[in-house]
Amino acid sequence: MSLRSPARYSVLAGLFLLGSVVLFIAIAFSLTSAMEFLKPAHKFVVKFPVAQGAPGVKAGNSVTLGGQIVGRVTGVEFDPATENVLVAIRIAAEHKLYTNAMVALDRPLLGSQSTINISGIGTPDKGLLKEGDTILGGLAPPALLSQAGLSADKIKAMVDDLQATLKSARTLVESNSPKINTIIDDVAGVTKSTRESWPKWTANIDSTTADIAEFSKMLKPMAENFNGKVDEFGKLVGNVNSVIDENKATFRDTIAGAKGAVEDVRTQSIPLLNDGLKNFRESAVATNNWLATELPSLRRTVANLRLTSDQANRAIGEIRAQPWRLFFQPAKKDLEADALFRAATYYADATAAVRATSESLTNAMALAQSSPAGAGPTPETIAEQLKLLRDSMQEYKKAERDLLDVLILQAGQKPPVPKGMETKESK
Numbered sequence: 001m002s003l004r005s006p007a008r009y010s011v012l013a014g015l016f017l018l019g020s021v022v023l024f025i026a027i028a029f030s031l032t033s034a035m036e037f038l039k040p041a042h043k044f045v046v047k048f049p050v051a052q053g054a055p056g057v058k059a060g061n062s063v064t065l066g067g068q069i070v071g072r073v074t075g076v077e078f079d080p081a082t083e084n085v086l087v088a089i090r091i092a093a094e095h096k097l098y099t100n101a102m103v104a105l106d107r108p109l110l111g112s113q114s115t116i117n118i119s120g121i122g123t124p125d126k127g128l129l130k131e132g133d134t135i136l137g138g139l140a141p142p143a144l145l146s147q148a149g150l151s152a153d154k155i156k157a158m159v160d161d162l163q164a165t166l167k168s169a170r171t172l173v174e175s176n177s178p179k180i181n182t183i184i185d186d187v188a189g190v191t192k193s194t195r196e197s198w199p200k201w202t203a204n205i206d207s208t209t210a211d212i213a214e215f216s217k218m219l220k221p222m223a224e225n226f227n228g229k230v231d232e233f234g235k236l237v238g239n240v241n242s243v244i245d246e247n248k249a250t251f252r253d254t255i256a257g258a259k260g261a262v263e264d265v266r267t268q269s270i271p272l273l274n275d276g277l278k279n280f281r282e283s284a285v286a287t288n289n290w291l292a293t294e295l296p297s298l299r300r301t302v303a304n305l306r307l308t309s310d311q312a313n314r315a316i317g318e319i320r321a322q323p324w325r326l327f328f329q330p331a332k333k334d335l336e337a338d339a340l341f342r343a344a345t346y347y348a349d350a351t352a353a354v355r356a357t358s359e360s361l362t363n364a365m366a367l368a369q370s371s372p373a374g375a376g377p378t379p380e381t382i383a384e385q386l387k388l389l390r391d392s393m394q395e396y397k398k399a400e401r402d403l404l405d406v407l408i409l410q411a412g413q414k415p416p417v418p419k420g421m422e423t424k425e426s427k
Contacts (some may be wrong), residue, residue, distance in 0.1 A: 026110040040093035041071065044129060046103050046116060049083040054085040054105055054137075056114030063089045064106070066116045066124040070095050073116060087137070089116055097129040098122025104140035239363035307352055314345060340410065343403040350392070357392045 048054045054076065061073035071091030079086050092098075102120035103178045116354050117140055122129075129135065173180065244251070259335075 005202070017267055041090045041127075042095075042097075042131055043074070043088065043090050043095055044097065045132070045134040046077075046087045046089060047134055048087065048105060048137045050078075050085060052081045052105075052139055054087055054114070056107055056112045057105065057116070059088055061113060061115055063091055063116045063118070065091075065095060065121070067117075070118075086134075087116065091118075096121065097135075098124060098126050099133075099135070100126040101129065101135060102138075103135055104138045106140040251253040307349060307357070309346075310352065311349065338405050343399070343406040347396075347399040347403045354389070354392045354396045357385070357389045361389050 028029060028194055057073060059075050062069045063073060065400045069275055071089055073087060074090050075088040077086050077088075078084075098121060099117070101118060101122035103118050106117040109112070116137070361382070363377070364382055368377045368382065369421040
């Protein structure tokens with residue numbers, strides 16, 4: 001008995017020590033929780049829709065801000081009127097929350113203890129959250145998705161888009177089901193035809209392979225012949241190279257002569273050609289200016305030639321019609337007819353002269369308006385043409401008056417005297 005007593009006391013001492021440690025830890029946790037409740041704090045309510053729920057939340061769970069514990073969950077209850085899960089939280093008074101704060105339920109990957117995480121305290125312009133106010137909570141995405149920038153709303157939107165895409169695909173498939181069935185039938189028909197034709201194709205492939213092998217045997221002598229031709233071509237190239245080597249000096253002299261000829265053309269022939277072109281251009285400009293200034297005179301000369309030609313034609317016609325006038329003296333009647341003919345001829349010539357002069361003046365004025373400054377007819381030339389037109393008009397009036405006088409005299413009357421030229425006898 002004396003030997004067992006110290007061992008029993010040692011066991012009892014060990015158990016007492018272990019119990020003291022456990023009791024100390026329990027007292028420490030109790031004091032810590034008590035200290036939290038002794039600190040100033042704000043109480044808020046976070047509501048979660050029933051459809052979302054608040055799994056894993058119970059009194060005593062942590063409330064975190066930026067990953068650090070700032071409060072505790074004090075209670076969880078259900079509000080049947082609004083169909084919301086109400087989670088009462090208590091956070092340290094030193095942390096201010098605004099009405100647009102972001103609060104979410106953070107569920108761990110392992111375990112069932114959820115926490116209420118405040119990912120944003122909101123902005124002061126929206127107003128401070130007061131004691132006992134209610135704020136809407138959401139579901140926080142898993143940590144990996146959160147780090148990738150995917151929130152619960154984004155994931156829900158992606159799922160909705162995927163569902164809408166699948167629905168559209170299903171609708172498209174259902175609406176095009178006849179076409180799809182037709183395509184499948186066509187593919188089946190092609191597959192069946194291919195399967196039936198495959199033996200023939202295999203026979204053709206075997207025949208083609210045999211032909212290729214036969215052709216390969218024929219290629220060998222052709223290749224040998226080609227190699228011989230290549231050797232001959234190589235010898236020909238060698239001969240050409242030897243000829244080029246032997247005539248290098250001649251080639252150099254020819255090239256030097258060609259360079260000299262090109263240099264002569266560049267230094268001598270081209271300047272001479274340029275001078276000739278320059279002289280030709282100057283001559284062309286001078287000729288153009290001369291034609292522009294002398295064009296009225298040339299036109300007048302042409303008009304005179306035309307008038308002379310008309311007179312010659314009339315003279316020839318007169319001689320052919322009355323050749324006897326060259327050898328006999330005409331009678332009085334013939335003289336009267338001749339006077340009338342000459343007056344009519346003079347009148348016709350005056351009319352032609354007026355027409356030609358007016359055309360020349362019209363052309364000269366048109367050329368002066370369309371030509372650049374200094375290139376067309378000069379004002380002096382225009383004035384000269386205008387003077388010629390006036391003179392032609394005077395000749396035309398005189399011819400007209402003479403023709404009327406002849407006609408009046410032949411009618412047995414006296415011709416009228418122009419105004420200002422009356423005499424006593426005429427009166």
